[in-house]
Amino acid sequence: MTTTPPPSMSPMNPITEDDIAEFLANTPDFFERHAQLLATVQLNSPHSHRAVSLQERQAEMLRDKIKGLEGRIMDMIRNGTENMILIDKLHRLACELFETPLDERPFVATDKIAMQFAVPQVALKLWGLEARYAAQPYAKNISDDVKTYADALTAPYVGANTGLAAVQWLAQPAQAASVAVVALRRAKGQPAFGLLLLASPDSQRFHSHIGTDFLMRLADLSSAALLRLQPLTI
Structure with a gap:
């Protein structure tokens, strides 16, 4: 050797x-x-x-x-x-x-998300809907800036409340220390037709280092359940 x-x-x-x-x-x-x-x-x-x-x-x-x-x-x-x-x-x-009947789904969505996932505040807004839903609370008070923001939101936003306009949809905006925001779409790459906001008074509940896979699946599920509120397209 x-x-x-x-x-x-x-x-x-x-x-x-x-x-x-x-x-x-x-x-x-x-x-x-x-x-x-x-x-x-x-x-x-x-x-x-x-x-x-x-x-x-x-x-x-x-x-x-x-x-x-x-x-x-x-x-x-x-x-x-x-x-x-x-x-x-x-x-x-x-x-x-x-x-759930179609016209009640937005209300049930926010209530069940808050309850199932222990989220203190949840808000949902939808636009481009059929005329019969135009008077519903979830279809009102949506600025063009919010719609533009939703279109640009290709991935969930998770982090501190930096003064997002959508936070004002919450019952207690001042209690939103951290937020998670997801856009609702018919399919990837298409314009957004809604915005789902989750908020907590805990600044660490939603922070920039947590994974977003769950939020993306929640957005897909919510989009599938709510897209029929829009006019049918051929």
Whole structure:
């Protein structure tokens, strides 16, 4: 077997820790020839702050690795459980919306979203609707600026209330510290026909680092349930 020669030391070329590490990595049979070293090597334990053998230190490292993997597994199980809860709530919301008469769906949508997902305030506005819905509260007081904002909203806005005009639709606008805003569309890339606003007095409830997959699915579901309030297109 060919072995890597040990690094040579000279005043001009001192041996470094990297040299030693490289030598040991490239000479796997070193400890076979010097097995007695394994029994004499002592390392500091990060748990007990005492000197332990190399084998004991390796066992501690293995236990730490197993503990870390167990933690990751528990996180995956917890996330999976939370996702199933969200899916179940979305499913129930869908069933309730499609069982509701068309003219009542906007009211049911805001009430059920607030209840199912524990959102303190929810507001919904729709435009471009059939004439018979024009007098409904959800079709009034919608500025052109809001419609332009909704058209430009290709992804949910999640974060602090920065003075969005849509916040004034809420019963208590001053209590909206953080918001989530999604546009409603017939299909991706088409103009928006509505805007759904979720608000909380908790500034961390909706923040810019949370995922938006759930909000996008909520927007798709709400759009499918409400688009029939628009005139039929051929």
